[in-house]
Amino acid sequence: MSTPTVLHPVVAEVTERIAARSAASREAYLSRIRAAAQVGPARDSLGCSNLAHGFAACAPADKLELRGAAKPGIAIVSAYNDMLSAHQPLETFPALLKQAVSEAGGVAQFAGGVPAMCDGITQGRAGMQLSLFSRDVVALATAIALAHDMFDGALLLGVCDKIVPGLVIGALSFGHLPVVLVPAGPMTSGLPNTDKSRVRQLYAEGKAGREELLEVEAASYHGPGTCTFYGTANTNQLLMEVMGLHLPGASFVNPGTPLREALTVAAGHRVTGLTALGDAYTPIGEVIDERVIVNAVVGLLATGGSTNHTMHLVAIAAAAGIKLTWDDFAALSAVAPLLARIYPNGSADVNHFHAAGGIAFLIGELLDAGLLHGDVRTVAGHGLDRYRQEPMLADGGLVWRAGPAKSLDTDVLRATTDPFAPDGGLRMLTGSLGRAVMKTSAIRPEHLLVEAPVRVFDDQAGFLDAFSAGELDHDLIIVVRYQGPRANGMPELHKLIPALGVLQDRGHRVALVTDGRMSGASGKVPAAIHLTPEAATGGPLARVHDGDVIRLDAATGSLDVLDINLDHRVPTGGPPGEDAWVGTGRELFAAFRNTVGPADHGASMLAVTV
Known part of the structure; x- marks a missing residue:
């Protein structure tokens, strides 16, 4: 079914309200990134010594390519570490992406790493007090990685809570560059979530011991990939797809599978074709507009996603010159039906959600109900209809086919005509x-x-x-x-x-x-x-x-x-007191604590200016 030409009136009204209040800041932002784009490949303006530093470690053939402006240079920015299950699969991605970019006619360089903090490990510990601040650290580190004026596009590798919003905020400071987010996928399903929750409550009552609790937790979080409950990490993945920053269907493919590898390679191919040196120039600052921000809020509400995104989406929008408020969330929540039940909102995990029809079905339902803007730019091309499709391997390669026309499990995923609730989560x-x-x-x-x-x-x-x-x-x-x-x-x-x-x-x-x-x-x-x-x-x-x-x-x-x-x-x-704000690195973040804004303004310490 084609995307309707008429939006739901509330979605249209909220979008218009956001655009009106953001007119001056958005125009200033667009003027800045368009001016940067007009310069062309930034490395052309580097001095000879500067440029020589930028390609000194490259292979001889890549050095020749980067000496001129004929081929795009692509930055890889990664949150890889092998302590966190969600980011451990990213270890092998840079080599795959470099080869893919080369095949597509570009040169990729690993531009920088960003920290990846795990809230699951730091729960109840002093380190958790640095968790929210880590988002802005990731944004700053992303900006440093992209600040060398060597690149025409970027691949951002990250999954979890604060990392993905931080990567996007940092990239928006270089909004003239095309950017593709590259996910790693969820771990395979472990112990059922209801069993885990039951033992946690028994432990809280003193009716289960630590050893029993640890066995349950280890059976739940058991291998490489994102934790399978619908927390901030998996909400990140869904929102990146709804916003058109992932390739269609990339979010919930398990790591270590041929399809996951094919999607990673495809991301490298795709970003190379989106640079200003090609004919499909798609800068991230133009992709993320008022309509895409509204789409993200609707996707969050329709799935009962992480409450952290009531802060993260405000901060992401601000980085693009867009003023999103909690009143906008409230207005959209009144009309966005709840279409998914994923733990902790139900018993199913994200693998079950994906198998039931996943994001392709969800986006199709919301588009057909006029609850998403379909006429938007994405890294897969113009229009959100492309995200009704799901990837598969066929005839020796990666192809996309139409997603399910109906949910395969209505206990997990439903149509807009039969929602779990008539309004958002x-x-x-x-x-x-x-x-x-x-x-x-x-x-x-x-x-x-x-x-x-x-x-x-x-x-x-x-x-x-x-x-x-x-x-x-x-x-x-x-x-x-x-x-x-x-x-x-x-x-x-x-x-x-x-x-x-x-x-x-x-x-x-x-x-x-x-x-x-x-x-x-x-x-x-x-x-x-x-x-x-x-x-x-x-x-x-x-x-x-x-x-x-x-x-x-x-x-x-x-x-x-x-x-x-x-x-x-x-x-x-x-x-x-200040004497308690020491240890576990907290004393290094005193300036963050004294500068951070309120939750409804994104809880950011970055004074985003345009």
């Missing part, structure tokens, strides 16, 4: 406590409204101690504050999830309110997160006391303290 909450984000896709309807007395904690360790002491066995709303970007880098608070699940399973009405993060692992317990203004900057949460009553209502999008004027109180508690 995220809510924006507003009230006397400020603004917050809530993931609703895994929450039962009876838990969408919670009104209960508060128990206040200034860190997650205090909550866990109270839970272990049996102090929380009743209806309550847990407040964990001083967890925002300015307080301590906004760490994810996954350690809270099993205990909160235990309380809810005991029949209590419980919820969490925090200025910290929960990420894609937000599950069945209602959680108002990313609360802004945060407590450390004097936000209302700093003036909440034990026993106050909070009403969290996802249906109306409200979050309020009842019957109390918080303006009459002084803040209590506080973030860790």
